[in-house]
Amino acid sequence: MTALPTRKLEAYRYADIDALRDVWDGLAQPERVEIAAQQRLQQIWLPSGDEVDIRRVEMTLQKGATARIFALNNAPRYGRFELDVTMHEGADFALYGANIGGGNSTLEIVTTLRHIAPGATSHQTVRSVLGDKATGSFLGKIEVAREGQQTDAEQSVKAMLLHRGATANAKPELEIYADDVKCAHGATVGELDRNQLFYAAARGLDPASARALLLEGFVGGLWGDIDGDDLGIADLARATLHKVAA
Amino acid sequence: MLKIENLHATVADKPILNGLTLTVPTGEIHAIMGPNGAGKSTLAYVLGGRPGYEVTQGSATFDGRDLFAMEPHERAAAGMFLGFQYPVEIPGVSYLQFLRESLNSQRRSRGEKELSGAEFIRLAKDKAALLGMDAEMLKRPVNVGFSGGEKKRAEMVQMGIMDPKLAILDETDSGLDIDALRAVGAGINSIMRNPQKSVLLITHYQRLLDYVTPDQVHVLSKGRIVRSGGPELAHELEREGYAEAAA
Numbered sequence: 001m002t003a004l005p006t007r008k009l010e011a012y013r014y015a016d017i018d019a020l021r022d023v024w025d026g027l028a029q030p031e032r033v034e035i036a037a038q039q040r041l042q043q044i045w046l047p048s049g050d051e052v053d054i055r056r057v058e059m060t061l062q063k064g065a066t067a068r069i070f071a072l073n074n075a076p077r078y079g080r081f082e083l084d085v086t087m088h089e090g091a092d093f094a095l096y097g098a099n100i101g102g103g104n105s106t107l108e109i110v111t112t113l114r115h116i117a118p119g120a121t122s123h124q125t126v127r128s129v130l131g132d133k134a135t136g137s138f139l140g141k142i143e144v145a146r147e148g149q150q151t152d153a154e155q156s157v158k159a160m161l162l163h164r165g166a167t168a169n170a171k172p173e174l175e176i177y178a179d180d181v182k183c184a185h186g187a188t189v190g191e192l193d194r195n196q197l198f199y200a201a202a203r204g205l206d207p208a209s210a211r212a213l214l215l216e217g218f219v220g221g222l223w224g225d226i227d228g229d230d231l232g233i234a235d236l237a238r239a240t241l242h243k244v245a246a
Numbered sequence: 247m248l249k250i251e252n253l254h255a256t257v258a259d260k261p262i263l264n265g266l267t268l269t270v271p272t273g274e275i276h277a278i279m280g281p282n283g284a285g286k287s288t289l290a291y292v293l294g295g296r297p298g299y300e301v302t303q304g305s306a307t308f309d310g311r312d313l314f315a316m317e318p319h320e321r322a323a324a325g326m327f328l329g330f331q332y333p334v335e336i337p338g339v340s341y342l343q344f345l346r347e348s349l350n351s352q353r354r355s356r357g358e359k360e361l362s363g364a365e366f367i368r369l370a371k372d373k374a375a376l377l378g379m380d381a382e383m384l385k386r387p388v389n390v391g392f393s394g395g396e397k398k399r400a401e402m403v404q405m406g407i408m409d410p411k412l413a414i415l416d417e418t419d420s421g422l423d424i425d426a427l428r429a430v431g432a433g434i435n436s437i438m439r440n441p442q443k444s445v446l447l448i449t450h451y452q453r454l455l456d457y458v459t460p461d462q463v464h465v466l467s468k469g470r471i472v473r474s475g476g477p478e479l480a481h482e483l484e485r486e487g488y489a490e491a492a493a
């Protein structure tokens with residue numbers, strides 16, 4: 001695809017096309033990543049810090065390859081992380097992603113996982129924390145080809161809305177042509193728990209600190225499986241949460 | 247320490263407390279007993295400042311300050327501790343982090359120096375040991391997967407760490423076996439039996455009072471204190487039931 005997308009395209013239905021227009025030229029061709037058979041890749045996607053932060057990646061996992069992606073999406077205006085993953089036999093893919101934002105930001109994580117061969121597994125965990133008038137979306141498409149027997153695909157998507165004007169979208173999409181597969185998905189949208197907030201207040205936490213702490217608990221589990229240096233993603237996520245919760 | 251006068255309070259517009267008057271002097275432990283529905287937990291929540299519990303009349307002062315003018319976290323910073331009947335679970339947040347941030351938030355608002363990680367862990371270990379709790383449990387998420395007894399012990403560990411002037415303990419004894427009851431009783435005595443501190447012990451049964459001897463016992467019925475007396479009143483209630491004693 002080289003022309004600027006429109007919101008008529010399913011993968012762009014919640015996108016901020018105006019924000020995309022300014023940067024599209026450099027993005028029309030996605031970045032390509034290939035992981036050779038039995039190899040392992042871990043990537044930590046830190047935000048660029050720009051107002052508009054777009055990342056488009058096409059990834060292929062050869063036989064028995066493993067990929068772990070940890071992504072923090074917190075662009076002030078528009079952040080979009082787009083991943084198109086093709087999995088060969090026995091490949092194992094995992095995404096741990098967070099959309100954290102306030103103001104008028106639009107944040108989205110859009111994935112297409114193609115299980116084209118037997119025995120590949122995928123796990124996607126996405127947490128969104130949205131304040132003010134922010135919109136956070138996860139669009140997760142899973143395609144299991146006829147050859148993709150014994151696929152095990154799982155999505156866990158949860159969003160927390162801090163203000164009435166915030167919006168969360170969670171859209172799983174399954175296209176399954178094999179008959180022996182496991183595809184699980186769960187999505188929830190909620191608010192901070194009043195009992196937890198009062199408990200924290202009764203122990204002396206001021207309201208903003210209480211909200212931030214509960215949100216850390218909501219998001220924090222995402223980074224637990226990082227191998228080695230986390231490049232500051234946990235601290236950066238925490239700092240963004242404190243800003244959104246203030 | 248705590249002075250409550252003619253307190254009226256409603257929950258969802260329903261009157262629960264109807265003119266409650268009570269004074270807990272500094273250095274004393276008072277027990278409030280009463281049947282289900284008397285307003286015991288409502289009293290605890292009103293004093294703690296829980297949203298949804300509305301004071302419609304009356305006053306309360308804590309250490310001479312207007313309690314109801316303070317936010318819940320300000321009451322904690324001023325030295326009040328509310329022990330929960332049903333301690334709340336917070337997945338994803340470890341007890342150590344929760345308590346350290348809570349304590350430091352209190353210390354900041356009192357203009358005291360915050361505790362470092364190492365200082366805090368030492369304090370938490372001491373207090374856990376005092377209550378017979380494995381300090382390793384404090385690495386787990388707040389109350390998640392804790393049994394009823396473990397939750398109540400953890401409440402007492404929290405009380406030890408916060409070191410309050412006034413503790414309001416809402417049915418801390420409910421759901422405890424004898425060992426846990428003894429540990430909780432010993433915890434209350436060692437942390438709060440002090441001439442500078444006070445406790446309001448809200449309980450349904452007399453049995454905790456075998457371990458913590460109150461200076462005074464009050465009977466709460468239909469949102470008011472209907473009788474007050476010494477520790478012997480608790481035994482009388484246990485023998486004769488609330489209906490008789492409150493008559």
